[in-house]
Amino acid sequence: MVNVYDQANALESALxxxxxxxxxxxxxxxxxxxxxxxxxxxxxxxxxxxxxQKQMQGEELLEEDIQKAQNSAQEIENDxxxxxxxxxxxxxxxxxxxxxxxxxKPIEELYEINNQ
Numbered sequence: 001m002v003n004v005y006d007q008a009n010a011l012e013s014a015l016x017x018x019x020x021x022x023x024x025x026x027x028x029x030x031x032x033x034x035x036x037x038x039x040x041x042x043x044x045x046x047x048x049x050x051x052x053q054k055q056m057q058g059e060e061l062l063e064e065d066i067q068k069a070q071n072s073a074q075e076i077e078n079d080x081x082x083x084x085x086x087x088x089x090x091x092x093x094x095x096x097x098x099x100x101x102x103x104x105k106p107i108e109e110l111y112e113i114n115n116q
Contacts, residue, residue, distance in 0.1 A: 011099070020095050024088040030081045037081040044072045044082075 015021055031037045047069050054061060076082040 015095075018095070020088070020092045024085065024092050027081070027085040027088045031085050034081050037079050040072075040076050040079055041082050041085075044076050047072050 031041050051061060051065060051069055054065070076086070
């Protein structure tokens with residue numbers, strides 16, 4: 001019988017070695033090596049986390065919060081280091097979505113067979 005956790009660990013290793021992850025890692029280093037990029041990126045992430053926490057707690061987002069987030073997003077779009085990292089994140093996210101579809105296939109097929 002196959003040990004699913006062994007397979008998951010092998011997949012984790014493969015992801016670490018993937019071109020997508022290596023590129024993301026390299027671009028993340030570029031952001032961290034540039035003081036201005038790092039500050040913009042940290043500020044952006046802090047704002048995102050604050051907004052998520054407010055939403056999860058059911059707090060209303062103020063116009064000020066939304067404006068702050070939009071301004072921060074605009075600033076990071078103008079930073080080539082962060083822009084590259086965000087593009088690499090999107091590629092990695094797509095890869096993970098593709099893998100998730102593959103992983104969920106047996107369950108989807110099971111329900112399809114039982115619904116026919």
